[in-house]
Amino acid sequence: MNNKERDIMHKILDRDAGDDEKKIITRDMESDPGLKEEFIGLEKAVRMLEESERLEAPPAFTTEVMKRLTRRSPSVLDRVKGFLLGSRVLRWNMATALAAAVIVLVTGVVVSRMHHEPAEPTMTAISVPESVPGKPEPVIGESTITVRLTFHAPEAHSVAVAGKFNKWRTDDEMKRIDGKWSIDLKLKPGVYTYSFLVDGKSWVPDPGAESYEDDGFGSQNAVLRVNT
Amino acid sequence: MTRTTAVLRFGGIALLLVFFAAGTSGAFGAESGHQDAIQRALASSTLSPADQAVVRSKAAAAINAGVPAEDVEIIVSRGLSRGADAGAVNRFLDISVSAKRSGLPVDPVLDRIEQGLSKGVPAERIAAASERFTEKLMAAQPLVDALIRGGMTSRRSTEREEAIASTARALEKSIPPEAIKDMGVAVHGKQGPLTLFTNAVDTATYFAGSGMSSKTASRLVQSAVDKGSSERDLNAMIRRMAEEMKQGAKAQDVAKKMEHENMKDERSMERQDMHQEMRTDHGGGSGPSGMGGMGGHRR
Numbered sequence: 001m002n003n004k005e006r007d008i009m010h011k012i013l014d015r016d017a018g019d020d021e022k023k024i025i026t027r028d029m030e031s032d033p034g035l036k037e038e039f040i041g042l043e044k045a046v047r048m049l050e051e052s053e054r055l056e057a058p059p060a061f062t063t064e065v066m067k068r069l070t071r072r073s074p075s076v077l078d079r080v081k082g083f084l085l086g087s088r089v090l091r092w093n094m095a096t097a098l099a100a101a102v103i104v105l106v107t108g109v110v111v112s113r114m115h116h117e118p119a120e121p122t123m124t125a126i127s128v129p130e131s132v133p134g135k136p137e138p139v140i141g142e143s144t145i146t147v148r149l150t151f152h153a154p155e156a157h158s159v160a161v162a163g164k165f166n167k168w169r170t171d172d173e174m175k176r177i178d179g180k181w182s183i184d185l186k187l188k189p190g191v192y193t194y195s196f197l198v199d200g201k202s203w204v205p206d207p208g209a210e211s212y213e214d215d216g217f218g219s220q221n222a223v224l225r226v227n228t
Numbered sequence: 229m230t231r232t233t234a235v236l237r238f239g240g241i242a243l244l245l246v247f248f249a250a251g252t253s254g255a256f257g258a259e260s261g262h263q264d265a266i267q268r269a270l271a272s273s274t275l276s277p278a279d280q281a282v283v284r285s286k287a288a289a290a291i292n293a294g295v296p297a298e299d300v301e302i303i304v305s306r307g308l309s310r311g312a313d314a315g316a317v318n319r320f321l322d323i324s325v326s327a328k329r330s331g332l333p334v335d336p337v338l339d340r341i342e343q344g345l346s347k348g349v350p351a352e353r354i355a356a357a358s359e360r361f362t363e364k365l366m367a368a369q370p371l372v373d374a375l376i377r378g379g380m381t382s383r384r385s386t387e388r389e390e391a392i393a394s395t396a397r398a399l400e401k402s403i404p405p406e407a408i409k410d411m412g413v414a415v416h417g418k419q420g421p422l423t424l425f426t427n428a429v430d431t432a433t434y435f436a437g438s439g440m441s442s443k444t445a446s447r448l449v450q451s452a453v454d455k456g457s458s459e460r461d462l463n464a465m466i467r468r469m470a471e472e473m474k475q476g477a478k479a480q481d482v483a484k485k486m487e488h489e490n491m492k493d494e495r496s497m498e499r500q501d502m503h504q505e506m507r508t509d510h511g512g513g514s515g516p517s518g519m520g521g522m523g524g525h526r527r
Binding site: 095096099100102103106162164167168169170190191193203209210211212213214215216217219220221223225 | 245298339342361390400466
């Protein structure tokens with residue numbers, strides 16, 4: 001039996017078939033006893049359904065059936081799965097929607113701003129050993145390292161240190177002790193370029209630096225590597 | 229929705245908003261502080277109100293583009309206090325925004341502008357140097373990204389930006405991109421991290437800056453990496469170069485000496501390898517420890 005014959009059979013049973021279709025199925029049934037048998041069976045079933053008495057279900061039918069079903073308590077995993085993956089309908093009102101929108105907006109703004117405003121490094125109380133001229137001395141704290149820079153310039157009236165670590169501000173004045181200028185810097189691990197500003201006019205790369213780098217303007221900066 | 233659910237829901241939302249407000253007040257406070265400082269710097273400058281308005285709007289645009297507010301403030305206030313005109317300040321801000329929008333590390337560009345202003349370099353030279361450096365960063369970015377894509381490891385998120393900045397400085401020193409690539413391949417071959425690559429590039433840049441030809445500088449560093457040098461070893465090479473140059477040696481002569489030493493080391497290692505192979509050939513299989521080298525000489 002093909003799909004076309006099946007469609008025509010259902011049309012005949014629903015009393016929707018035309019004469020041509022009835023002719024086709026009669027002809028096919030003559031050549032196919034199986035088809036004829038199926039059609040007769042279906043006809044009988046339709047007749048039985050039409051003749052049977054229609055009973056109304058009692059109003060509490062569904063509730064009663066559900067009550068009799070044994071209740072299986074779901075496992076913890078099923079509950080988690082159901083919570084995470086189960087489809088649900090969320091009921092919104094304008095207040096909730098507005099509050100959610102505010103949260104999303106504030107989060108977006110905060111994330112974008114925080115990306116550009118790095119938090120201040122934690123300063124930890126540490127002891128700094130006696131200095132050695134010209135050699136940066138790392139002292140390890142918890143998240144920053146204190147580095148002492150020294151510079152021998154007995155003739156100078158003021159010496160400031162400026163570099164990548166202080167965005168080249170020239171107000172980090174070094175202290176003078178017996179003709180040696182000294183400053184302690186709390187730095188995170190990394191590579192820093194810096195120079196000393198002597199008497200507010202001459203830029204001098206640290207003579208005791210490990211290495212130097214072109215500053216891009218025809219002079220050199222000292223390079224300080226702070227390792228953990 | 230029951231009364232309890234409603235109270236819980238709205239209470240929770242209110243609490244979240246309070247947390248967000250508390251967490252963000254610091255960041256907003258810091259930023260508004262910088263904006264106030266920009267405002268003050270403009271107000272106390274000799275710029276015309278029209279020029280002030282243009283700089284103010286450029287500064288706001290830079291902050292919105294993601295340039296840190298602190299740096300924008302430094303560029304504006306330091307620029308104006310050093311006598312830069314509105315056009316120069318605007319140009320500095322434009323360069324920073326352009327670097328940021330191109331996805332380049334903006335810190336080294338800002339560092340150059342801020343440094344130039346601090347050192348009293350003329351505005352035109354600062355702008356030209358910063359623009360040139362931005363171009364080098366653009367050329368450096370794909371080189372570093374190719375290494376990362378190739379599997380070179382990095383521990384911190386800032387390492388990529390540091391590697392790009394170092395590569396840009398190397399390109400500034402005329403170290404050829406092919407030589408930088410070769411250094412990357414050598415580091416990768418030794419399964420070295422991105423920091424070793426950055427260190428190698430910095431070392432080559434330092435050598436080139438000391439008067440060595442860029443070709444010699446990169447060849448010297450590459451052979452050191454091939455030999456298995458660590459970051460500490462590379463730093464030692466820089467220290468040695470600095471030390472010898474302080475004593476009057478020329479960079480090119482120190483390079484020759486280092487290359488000669490490298491070759492000696494390589495020959496010595498080759499001899500050791502050959503010797504080891506001969507011992508293995510003669511004594512292979514003479515003991516479970518694989519130390520059966522004496523087997524061939526047994527009488």
